[in-house]
Amino acid sequence: DVKVTQSSRYLVKRTGEKVFLECVQDMDHENMFWYRQDPGLGLRLIYFSYDVKMKEKGDIPEGYSVSREKKERFSLILESASTNQTSMYLCASSPEPPGWETQYFGPGTRLLVL
Amino acid sequence: GQSLEQPSEVTAVEGAIVQINCTYQTSGFYGLSWYQQHDGGAPTFLSYNGLDGLEETGRFSSFLSRSDSYGYLLLQELQMKDSASYFCAVRDWDDKIIFGKGTRLHILP
Numbered sequence: 523d524v525k526v527t528q529s530s531r532y533l534v535k536r537t538g539e540k541v542f543l544e545c546v547q548d549m550d551h552e553n554m555f556w557y558r559q560d561p562g563l564g565l566r567l568i569y570f571s572y573d574v575k576m577k578e579k580g581d582i583p584e585g586y587s588v589s590r591e592k593k594e595r596f597s598l599i600l601e602s603a604s605t606n607q608t609s610m611y612l613c614a615s616s617p618e619p620p621g622w623e624t625q626y627f628g629p630g631t632r633l634l635v636l
Numbered sequence: 637g638q639s640l641e642q643p644s645e646v647t648a649v650e651g652a653i654v655q656i657n658c659t660y661q662t663s664g665f666y667g668l669s670w671y672q673q674h675d676g677g678a679p680t681f682l683s684y685n686g687l688d689g690l691e692e693t694g695r696f697s698s699f700l701s702r703s704d705s706y707g708y709l710l711l712q713e714l715q716m717k718d719s720a721s722y723f724c725a726v727r728d729w730d731d732k733i734i735f736g737k738g739t740r741l742h743i744l745p
Contacts, residue, residue, distance in 0.1 A: 565725075612678060614679075624669075627680070
């Protein structure tokens with residue numbers, strides 16, 4: 523069965539801390555994505571990667587960076603957490619076309635920055 | 637800019653049919669996808685339209701008309717478990733995935 527896991531379901535951090543969110547998929551998918559989800563705003567793409575060591579900016583990359591050293595793992599890094607980064611973070615993966623449009627999501631990490 | 641518009645909420649009765657619309661403004665895209673998300677859960681893929689027309693998967697159908705910049709998700713024989721949020725999404729020519737803000741479906745018994 524397809525599986526995407528995220529390192530934490532809930533996380534509380536303080537302003538200025540460096541935060542690592544990890545995502546692992548076991549489907550050998552080439553493509554991985556990080557989104558944040560906020561009420562009334564839907565899902566917004568932060569970064570995505572279509573290969574190891576490759577990354578592309580999404581719509582809201584400011585304040586974030588990513589790392590993809592292995593195919594199965596895609597990490598989101600908040601260099602210096604701020605309160606406006608309090609959100610639900612969702613990781614997803616998808617195969618190469620023709621399956622690109624089918625994204626498989628992890629359970630999400632709800633991050634609270636104090 | 638690129639955007640997808642959906643109604644924020646829709647209410648329907650158990651056993652009935654409901655249609656959730658998605659209109660979009662994008663410079664170009666590969667196809668339209670639909671996702672379902674229950675409260676506290678992750679989005680799950682429902683359907684994809686790469687070509688114009690209707691795609692059917694059990695009780696759910698999805699439609700795309702590129703000439704009208706419009707698509708919809710049709711849910712038939714509504715069940716209480718269909719109460720959820722539904723998102724349309726496109727992949728644009730830059731390979732970015734753009735989601736609509738979601739439609740909250742309320743089902744009345």
